[in-house]
Amino acid sequence: MPYIYRIKYSKDGPLKYVSHLDLNTLFCRTLRRAQIPVELTQGFNPRFKVSFGPALPLGIASREEVLDINLTREMNSEQIKDRINGLVPKGLKIQQVKGISEKDANLSNVLRYAIYLVGLNLRGYEQCTISENAKECLKRNIDNFLKQENIMVEKNTKKGLREVNLRPYIKNLEIVSVQDDIFTIKLTVDIQYRGSINPILIINEFIKRLDTKDICIDNITRRGFDTNK
């Protein structure tokens, strides 16, 4: 019986600028330093048996990313966490480690939606909205946005510009808090619909369709994932 552990970690600071592939290498080296007995794959080029959750776009921090690792023996979850946290590079922190059963180990079955928190800077927005306050106005705009059947944008891909419909990727968009000029909105993205989409693309399109130009993204963070429901 394999010893599988699910690691939840945050990625921030300089590690925001580390790609998914580089993070894989970096994480495995961290596991090696911490002398976590990770199982090796068979074959010509033995690697650690680890499986990472969906890629995080470059430049975005995350409070909770997911990774499953297979160990060669049983270990105390807290001990794993403490050992790794003592040897992480700046920007990486293990939040939780939990043993899981083999049948729960398929990350793509478990992770359905990615949740992003986006801080929008609304400085100057109120001037454009005379009859209602900024929050109501933003809410109306969100409703309109979500009512669209298709949200077509041009996306830069390796094969050149390609038209993509953003709407099927968007599960939900809502306001969660307001503080001074910063409105925090929560974007829920379907990550099982045709590959990944950069949330910034969605937010930028939303901003573009607003009736003002005085809005910009102040910050964006992945809060974590929602499981299949």
Add this chain to the structure above:
Amino acid sequence: MSNKTSKEIETILFKEIIENVEKPGRYTGKEYNEITKTGNVEMIKFALAFPDLYEIGMSYPGYKILYDIINSKENALAERVFLPYRDMEDLMFKKDIPLFSLETYRSLSEFDIVGFSLQHELCFTNVLHMLKLGNIELHSAKRNEKAPIIIAGGPSAFNPEPLADFIDLFVIGDGEDIVKEIIDIYKTWSNEGENRKKDNLLERFDRLPGVYVPSFYKVIYCHDGKIKSFQKKRKEAKNKVEKCIKLDLDNANFPVAPIVPNIGIVHDRITMEIFRGCTRGCRFCQAGMIYRPVRERSKQKLLEIADKSLANTGYEEISLSSLSSSDYSEIDSLIEKLVNKYCEQGVGVSLPSLRIDSFSVQLARQSQRVRKTGLTFAPEVGTSRMSKAVNKNVTENDLYQTVQYALQEGWRRVKLYFMIGLPTEKWEDIEGIIGMIKKVESIGKRVVGKKFSLNISLNAFVPKTHTPFQWIGQEDEKLLLEKYNYIAKRIRSRNISYSYPDTKLSILEAVFARGDRRLCQVLEEAYKMGCKFDSWREYFDYNVWEEAFRKCNLDISFYANRERKKEEILPWDLIDCGVSKEFLWLEWQRALQGISIDDCRLTKCNNCGLQDICKKISEMKNRNQGKIAKQLI
């Protein structure tokens, strides 16, 4: 660009720049094992400037050694500075921030000492570019006491002349000890109050063996452009600059906690230097001359380094680095020990340079127990006559037997290196190369079948200083191209792929490898017209270089293609690499006669000039062994 504080640079970098560049991880720093020194003590701030991108600079073991040594000194700190890629450079320009260090985002001009690592001649424009981006005057004569002292070292410092106008002092040879002395001298000087003079500092540096201060010499030229004499501007200046030699590598710092980069770099593994120097004596090879004599690290020390490095970094591969790793005296037992200890953890051991014999293949097999990637060999030439002329001393049969053995052992891919345009080369030698390639292909087809793949890398020979071929002219470009094309045409096959470099790049390399001080002007001119990153094909523009030479009234072929006479004063004559000029000349004559010599480790001393040093090293070894023997009793 205007000067800015660390804090200002950091803010602009992360707020306005970093999200808009490709591979931002090049510019953030903050990797595991990075050293950021702060404290109340006034520390000498040393910038380790590498004139290329992060991924390349971070791959050099010498760079890591110096980082480790300087940072372990109480009165000093070292920080890394690399060149930005063009997207980053554009943004730095737009946002008006100067070149900065990765540790604290300190502007280059805020450092006390800036040390450049010169790995090859095609990085020289990048040196100027870094100074410029760092708000530092290019000419050392224009830099006063407030500006950083600019130092350069590394293999290309063995001919310092093409950078003489820009660098305050060159350090020749092993940097481990001298870098500490340089810092201490600077420290003393910097405490001497407002009236201290830069010249006085340079004089003190000049007293250190291995230091070359170019501004203390004036070069006089003859009408035909050759050097008439070096005139000393101060009588105390050295007649010869002897390179620094670290005798006992077991007592030399070796970083056991190197930085683990956040992003992929070129050599992303632990590089463990098992020995320095090489006595095989290939006559085209500069490294084989300037890094002499051979000095090994003891097996015990290496196992200790491996253990600590792996624990401190978590790397999954360790490379046993040297100029010819199968020559290490205890190589098989070293590999065996490492493999036995780390294989189970999935840590691989790799050998970067393989000799052409079955012993080396066995070593490779042992180290790559499971991994069967390609094997690389460098026969360099195609006939036994040429092999003797360049003193490579590998026979055709060695190659065939080795390849056959390797293929039987399970390898499927072989890569061969050849050099075109070596002295005394004739068309029959080119035919020899073609014959060799075809024979290897037929062996491959026989042993492996269709899946056999052969990769051929052709390179132009570039004459280098401090080698027996330092006097000869580089082969004419047309002939080089003709030879490349001829070989390419003849070896076309579905099993074979091949590559050859831009001949123009090889010419420029030949010019700067053996250039004199007048090239400083060409360098500056070319840089002003936009030349940088010359080793990158996408950047390199030979037309601009030609224009720069025209402007300075200098002739490319004078430097690249001209054969020098024995009595000619060479621009690098002040630099003594330990191997004597007489020996090099003798070797050149032997090459012409097709006479090879043996490796002095296997037979007798060849009197290359380092006899006294070798004697010292063997005495030291005996003493150490005596000590160990005593301990055992």
